[in-house]
Amino acid sequence: MEALLANLLTGFTVAVTPTNLALCLTGCLLGTLVGVLPGLGPTATVAMLMPVTFSLEPTGALIMLAGVFYGSQYGGSTTAILVNLPGESSSVVTCLDGHAMARQGRAGAALAIAALASLFAGTVTTAAIALGGPAIASIALLFQSADYVAVIVLGLVAAIVLAHGSVAKAIAMIVLGIFLGLVGTDLTSGEQRYTFGIDALFDGVGFVPVAMGLFGLSEVMLNLEARAASGDLARLRDRLWPTRADVRQAAPATVRGTLLGIALGILPGGGSTIPSFAAYSLEKKLARDPARFGRGAVEGIAAPEAANNAGAQAGFIPMLALGLPPNAIMALMVGAMMIHGIQPGPQIIAKQPELFWGLVASMWIGNLMLVVLNLPMIGLWVRLIELPYRWLFPAIIVFCCIGVYSLKNAASEIVIMAVAGLVGYVLRKLDCEPAPLLLGLILGPMLEENFRRALSVSGGDFSVFVTRPISATLLAFSAVLLAIVLLPAVRRGREQLRE
Amino acid sequence: MAGTDQSKSASANRRRALAGALLAAPALLAAGSVLAQAFPSQPITLIVPWPAGGGSDIAMRMVADAASKRMGQPVVVVNRPGAGGTIGLKEMASAKPDGYTIAMVATGAVFAQYNNPNANALSDFEPLVFFGDDPMVLSVHPKTGIRTVAEYVAAARANPGKLRNGNDQPGGSSHVGASLMERRLAVKINKVPYAGFAPTVQALLSGELDSVTVSLPDIVQHHKSGAARSIAIAGTQRHFMAPDVPTFREQGIDFVAGTWRYIAAPRGTPADRIGTLESRLLETLRDKDFIEKARAAGFIVTPLGRADTIRRVSAEDEAMYPVFLEAGLVRARQK
Amino acid sequence: MMRLLNRDTAAGALFAAIGAGGLWAGRTLNVGSADAMGEGYVPMLMCGLLLMLGAGIFAGGLRRAAAPLPALHWRPVLAVTAAVLAFAAALEPLGVVAAILAAALCAARAVRGVSLVSVLAPAMLLAALVLGIFVWGLGLPLRVFPPWLAG
Numbered sequence: 002m003e004a005l006l007a008n009l010l011t012g013f014t015v016a017v018t019p020t021n022l023a024l025c026l027t028g029c030l031l032g033t034l035v036g037v038l039p040g041l042g043p044t045a046t047v048a049m050l051m052p053v054t055f056s057l058e059p060t061g062a063l064i065m066l067a068g069v070f071y072g073s074q075y076g077g078s079t080t081a082i083l084v085n086l087p088g089e090s091s092s093v094v095t096c097l098d099g100h101a102m103a104r105q106g107r108a109g110a111a112l113a114i115a116a117l118a119s120l121f122a123g124t125v126t127t128a129a130i131a132l133g134g135p136a137i138a139s140i141a142l143l144f145q146s147a148d149y150v151a152v153i154v155l156g157l158v159a160a161i162v163l164a165h166g167s168v169a170k171a172i173a174m175i176v177l178g179i180f181l182g183l184v185g186t187d188l189t190s191g192e193q194r195y196t197f198g199i200d201a202l203f204d205g206v207g208f209v210p211v212a213m214g215l216f217g218l219s220e221v222m223l224n225l226e227a228r229a230a231s232g233d234l235a236r237l238r239d240r241l242w243p244t245r246a247d248v249r250q251a252a253p254a255t256v257r258g259t260l261l262g263i264a265l266g267i268l269p270g271g272g273s274t275i276p277s278f279a280a281y282s283l284e285k286k287l288a289r290d291p292a293r294f295g296r297g298a299v300e301g302i303a304a305p306e307a308a309n310n311a312g313a314q315a316g317f318i319p320m321l322a323l324g325l326p327p328n329a330i331m332a333l334m335v336g337a338m339m340i341h342g343i344q345p346g347p348q349i350i351a352k353q354p355e356l357f358w359g360l361v362a363s364m365w366i367g368n369l370m371l372v373v374l375n376l377p378m379i380g381l382w383v384r385l386i387e388l389p390y391r392w393l394f395p396a397i398i399v400f401c402c403i404g405v406y407s408l409k410n411a412a413s414e415i416v417i418m419a420v421a422g423l424v425g426y427v428l429r430k431l432d433c434e435p436a437p438l439l440l441g442l443i444l445g446p447m448l449e450e451n452f453r454r455a456l457s458v459s460g461g462d463f464s465v466f467v468t469r470p471i472s473a474t475l476l477a478f479s480a481v482l483l484a485i486v487l488l489p490a491v492r493r494g495r496e497q498l499r500e
Numbered sequence: 501m502a503g504t505d506q507s508k509s510a511s512a513n514r515r516r517a518l519a520g521a522l523l524a525a526p527a528l529l530a531a532g533s534v535l536a537q538a539f540p541s542q543p544i545t546l547i548v549p550w551p552a553g554g555g556s557d558i559a560m561r562m563v564a565d566a567a568s569k570r571m572g573q574p575v576v577v578v579n580r581p582g583a584g585g586t587i588g589l590k591e592m593a594s595a596k597p598d599g600y601t602i603a604m605v606a607t608g609a610v611f612a613q614y615n616n617p618n619a620n621a622l623s624d625f626e627p628l629v630f631f632g633d634d635p636m637v638l639s640v641h642p643k644t645g646i647r648t649v650a651e652y653v654a655a656a657r658a659n660p661g662k663l664r665n666g667n668d669q670p671g672g673s674s675h676v677g678a679s680l681m682e683r684r685l686a687v688k689i690n691k692v693p694y695a696g697f698a699p700t701v702q703a704l705l706s707g708e709l710d711s712v713t714v715s716l717p718d719i720v721q722h723h724k725s726g727a728a729r730s731i732a733i734a735g736t737q738r739h740f741m742a743p744d745v746p747t748f749r750e751q752g753i754d755f756v757a758g759t760w761r762y763i764a765a766p767r768g769t770p771a772d773r774i775g776t777l778e779s780r781l782l783e784t785l786r787d788k789d790f791i792e793k794a795r796a797a798g799f800i801v802t803p804l805g806r807a808d809t810i811r812r813v814s815a816e817d818e819a820m821y822p823v824f825l826e827a828g829l830v831r832a833r834q835k
Numbered sequence: 836m837m838r839l840l841n842r843d844t845a846a847g848a849l850f851a852a853i854g855a856g857g858l859w860a861g862r863t864l865n866v867g868s869a870d871a872m873g874e875g876y877v878p879m880l881m882c883g884l885l886l887m888l889g890a891g892i893f894a895g896g897l898r899r900a901a902a903p904l905p906a907l908h909w910r911p912v913l914a915v916t917a918a919v920l921a922f923a924a925a926l927e928p929l930g931v932v933a934a935i936l937a938a939a940l941c942a943a944r945a946v947r948g949v950s951l952v953s954v955l956a957p958a959m960l961l962a963a964l965v966l967g968i969f970v971w972g973l974g975l976p977l978r979v980f981p982p983w984l985a986g
Contacts, residue, residue: 188695203616398938456870
């Protein structure tokens with residue numbers, strides 16, 4: 002304990018130097034900006050900043066890059082709540098209840114809850130990194146392909162739970178998402194599948210253009226349609242801050258979301274997407290009145306926001322402790338360290354205590370900065386969406402287009418977004434929710450890859466999924482969850498929720 | 501095509517947009533006078549056909565940063581990922597051949613020209629300079645007890661097709677390297693594809709795999725900690741990051757494989773501009789500071805001029821073609 | 836009264852059609868076996884599943900009266916899609932300013948009674964905002980003006 006305090010003291014001494022504070026602030030501001038702008042992600046931003054960091058001292062460089070990363074997590078939820086635009090895969094779930102609250106004139110409360118839940122999750126995750134980084138990281142080494150299949154199945158079952166309305170439609174949307182995820186070059190054989198000779202499809206259908214089309218563009222279409230039908234959008238006067246009842250409901254959800262986020266965030270590929278879906282589903286299952294979900298339940302914002310922030314920051318654990326980056330952005334961080342001659346891995350804590358603890362301390366400071374920065378911004382954001390919609394929607398369209406284009410500097414991505422927008426409009430008209438499709442799209446390729454690999458390694462023996470303890474436990478848990486959803490009584494309850 | 505205009509970097513855009521927004525005429529005049537100046541008189545676009553943040557991107561951003569000073573004009577990296585690098589290369593190949601659009605070409609381009617009907621042939625590119633090699637290293641899980649290439653061969657021959665090796669997808673540099681290794685060692689192994697080197701290494705550590713063929717920086721720290729054991733490096737000499745790992749050649753097998761990168765301009769670029777680009781880039785790559793910086797990031801910089809690059813690349817092309825043919829991956833054009 | 840066309844039958848038919856289309860388009864893919872799956876194994880599995888789920892949803896929609904098909908308003912849908920496509924088409928050859936203008940003009944058709952001239956000023960404002968944030972602020976490699984205008 003004393004050693005920990007001494008270490009944290011070292012860390013804070015490093016993190017609060019004026020230079021490092023300024024770098025942290027720069028990173029957070031930039032991160033918030035790219036997070037708020039739909040489509041622009043932290044990965045491209047961090048890559049663009051790399052040359053700048055050549056001239057910085059390594060701790061400062063990492064502090065700034067880390068700031069961009071978690072800043073974008075905060076910013077991503079802002080557009081999800083205000084205009085139903087998930088710029089990051091982790092903010093898809095935040096759209097569900099966050100945007101519902103915004104429509105009820107409670108955008109301010111939704112933004113505040115999201116920011117506070119993220120702060121809590123960030124604080125706890127930072128503590129977890131400090132206390133047990135290496136020990137937690139080694140859990141990831143127990144996972145083999147069969148176990149990943151089980152984790153992914155659990156994530157997909159979670160997507161069924163979170164949908165309201167028809168279970169069959171939710172499952173069909175997941176399967177459709179997985180199918181779309183299979184488009185492109187097959188990893189194992191190198192064969193092209195469903196690309197029809199179009200170059201833009203060789204690497205598959207990207208998540209961001211599909212998400213922005215399915216959610217963002219179809220939302221614009223539906224809003225314009227509602228305007229055409231009833232004159233103007235009915236807007237309630239916004240109340241800026243959450244009520245005491247909101248906070249009471251959000252608090253336990255935040256704690257659960259955080260723990261789930263840490264547990265799932267350390268797995269490669271998991272990142273912050275599965276945690277956010279899983280946390281939302283968990284809250285919906287635990288709620289006394291699941292009918293509130295999808296209509297502006299604060300737990301439906303607090304839990305996934307906590308989970309995605311915890312998951313995102315937990316990604317630092319395997320990166321720092323094992324040198325195994327679980328996602329692209331962590332791979333960039335490894336690159337940034339290596340440019341300065343630092344090899345991340347088990348030795349880093351012993352060999353570079355200033356760097357490790359300085360980064361840990363700055364993560365906490367950065368989270369605090371973000372809340373301080375973002376809370377006063379809420380008023381501004383809320384005023385922004387009170388602008389007349391006929392001015393707002395062309396701007397939303399243009400920002401979407403530029404964001405999507407910037408992913409690969411390719412106009413074909415914008416076309417994919419347009420198609421997804423049309424499809425999203427039709428599907429939403431048929432009461433098919435887009436969220437499960439998106440999860441299928443993200444997890445589909447991972448599912449196929451691990452499924453094939455697990456069976457290839459086991460020689461075609463399907464029992465590998467039940468003989469490995471991790472896989473067996475997770476699959477049993479998924480089965481129970483699925484059974485609950487499919488139970489007739491539950492299904493009747495869900496049917497009644499439909500208008 | 502859009503390619504040339506990507507060369508209007510952010511700063512050029514800024515200048516133009518400012519000028520244009522205030523008054524259009526001065527901008528036109530400025531642009532006119534720019535054309536009359538010596539090459540390069542405007543920013544150069546360096547297309548990286550891989551996503552931001554990968555090894556190629558990091559390497560090329562370092563080159564762009566250093567080359568900007570020697571060119572007297574900014575060299576701007578534009579990521580155009582997709583289709584295993586072919587989309588970005590096609591953009592370079594079809595750009596106006598004026599020397600303002602160049603691109604990085606890597607090992608995968610050799611494969612793409614045979615496999616992907618939309619890909620460019622290597623002959624569409626004019627090589628400028630060779631950046632360097634990222635040699636492949638063969639590493640095993642300690643539980644296998646394998647310590648040398650000879651032991652590896654013995655284990656593979658005892659269980660043909662059973663030794664599980666982690667690599668990337670068919671056509672990727674690690675998969676091609678593993679296939680070439682199979683031929684050279686005359687063994688049969690089970691090549692299990694992973695999406696990226698980090699998950700491959702993770703799978704080795706978790707015990708799912710017996711061996712991996714990845715580039716050294718991806719595994720070196722696990723070799724040092726004893727969680728994995730690197731038994732041979734497929735380079736011409738030992739790697740500075742792990743000088744204890746012997747080469748294949750030292751163990752009696754003439755085998756070199758890995759990822760290499762070079763920088764190219766579109767075919768049809770005027771010879772004098774190619775010459776300017778070649779000499780300035782070569783100066784950049786031969787700079788001591790640059791080599792040091794790149795080394796720290798795990799890159800071995802072995803600069804070659806245009807003629808040597810052409811020789812080197814066609815030799816690789818010769819060596820790899822039979823591998824693709826055997827794997828049934830030659831579809832687009834025959835050799 | 837059973838209606839043949841409702842939200843369930845339409846959704847079911849759509850899913851089934853995609854599943855069937857996927858099976859057909861992927862007929863040349865190699866399926867392989869469980870221990871050595873080809874590139875077609877999982878796609879065929881998913882398409883088959885989608886076909887069955889679609890058929891089930893369709894049948895369910897026939898059995899009980901699901902919600903009737905909602906009214907579709909094509910005007911905003913087409914205008915928004917046209918705006919996005921116009922932006923995509925104009926961006927690389929003509930630059931971002933022209934692309935924004937094109938998108939704004941198309942988008943204006945989404946709302947009845949908006950004159951095309953009245954969207955010009957907000958579009959220019961938006962263009963200025965975009966240049967400020969994306970081009971100058973973040974340094975995205977975007978073309979700003981058409982090449983023949985900028986030389």
